[in-house]
Amino acid sequence: MGGVVVVGSYNVGLTVISPTLPAVGQTVLGHTFDMGPGGKGSNQAIGAKRLGADVTLVAKVGNDSFGQDAIALFEREGLAGPGIFRSDTHTGVGLILVDDEGRNEISVAPGANAELSGEDLDAVLGVFESGSSLLCQLECSLELFVAAAARARAAGMAIILNPAPARTLDDRVLGSIDVLTPNETELEVVSGTSGDIERAARSLIERGVGEVVVTLGEQGALWVTKDGERSFPASRVPVVDTTGAGDAFNAGLVTGLSLGASMEEAVALACRAGGFCTTRIGVLEGLPTCDQLDREVPR
Secondary structure (H helix, E strand, O other): OEEEEEEEOEEEEEEEEOOOOOOOOOOOOEEEEEEEEEEEHHHHHHHHHHHHOOOOEEEEEEEOOHHHHHHHHHHOOOOOOEEEEOOOOEEEEEEEEEOOOOOEEEEEEEEHHHHHHHHHOOOOOHHHHOEEEEEEEEEOOOHHHHHHHHHHHHOOOOEEEEEEOOOOOOOHHHOOOOEOOOOOOHHHHHHOOOOHHHHHHHHHHOOOOOEEEEEEHOOOEEEEEEOEEEEEEOOOOOOOOOOHHHHHHHHHHHHHHHHHOOOOHHHHHHHHHHHHOOOOOOOHHHHHHHHHHHHOOOO
């Protein structure tokens, strides 16, 4: 048991919901607009904190109105601290299109996220020394993940990477990951293997990843280790918006592990948290507390 360190991004999410997603060059009239905080690092840190984990967020925001909003959010969520840095560039922004079936398309302008660096991590080395799990994503630079993983490994922390947005990773990077949490599309990109989820996950384990947990949407999740695999069903809930479900899943997983749960228990918690998120419009509203999760998505 121990603290969770989340190193990652903060973005303002601008969401438009329309009957259909637009094709290239097409304009589609939407019927709902939502603006709110997002970014995978921030989302996952808030999600884990709400579920009861002891979380330190390391992130960078701009010196603009969106950055001021971010600082206020972190204060409300109990995440303000020495890991929050400021930059003269703009705060990260995510543009999100969602259709009436809950499918989404997302484009991100990283802004200050791209400036978070290993030097920033050196300024908060104490949070690594007191933590048990590191959770990262790829909305910031790959070099940042490598730097964070090296510091976490030196401190004896478990290293969890949510490889989103997906990119190819060399064996040196893969060998630093204890738990990799891709969705199906990300798994194909990272592994270079398509068609067989289990085979793709095993190829990553052969290249150095400790374990792989693949999120499968309405099919739940698949946990693959060198010794075998296990499927976990998705929670049966009314789906409104799938945006952020992966972030809620990762928050549930790292929370379970940080609180001493087995991997089976942690993945089950992650599936419930991801399911809850799909019942809300807007990611922040979709990150549950334990009480909300127990009421709406029982075990």
